[in-house]
Amino acid sequence: MAERSFWSADTAGVFVFVRVTPRASKDAIEGVTVDAAGDERLAIRLRAVPEDGKANKALVALLAKSWKIPKSAIDVVSGLTQRQKTIRLSVVDDDLASILRQIAKG
Secondary structure, eight states, rough: OOOOOSSSETEEEEEEEEEEEOOOOSSSSEEEEEEETTTEEEEEEOOOOTTTTHHHHHHHHHHHHHHOOGGGGEEEOOOTTEEEEEEEOOOOOOHHHHHHHHHHHO
């Protein structure tokens, strides 16, 4: 089975596949992990609880702050009530390159 990268891009935008751990001790982007299906996901820990959209809001806020892009450029497009989510970024190529460099640094 072929691995799927933690991100992909097409005409609809840049998609980032994440796995969120709510109720963590701190908000943090942990790095890239591989799930049971062999697909890469960006592991993210959040202090927020997974109720009433609080974890999704915290996820968007963390990504916007970490990647220095506006919150309006980040949408949770699938997995609203699940740990595995797909995020769509509305960014230009320079922003994407910067985000990927930050993730690579850890």
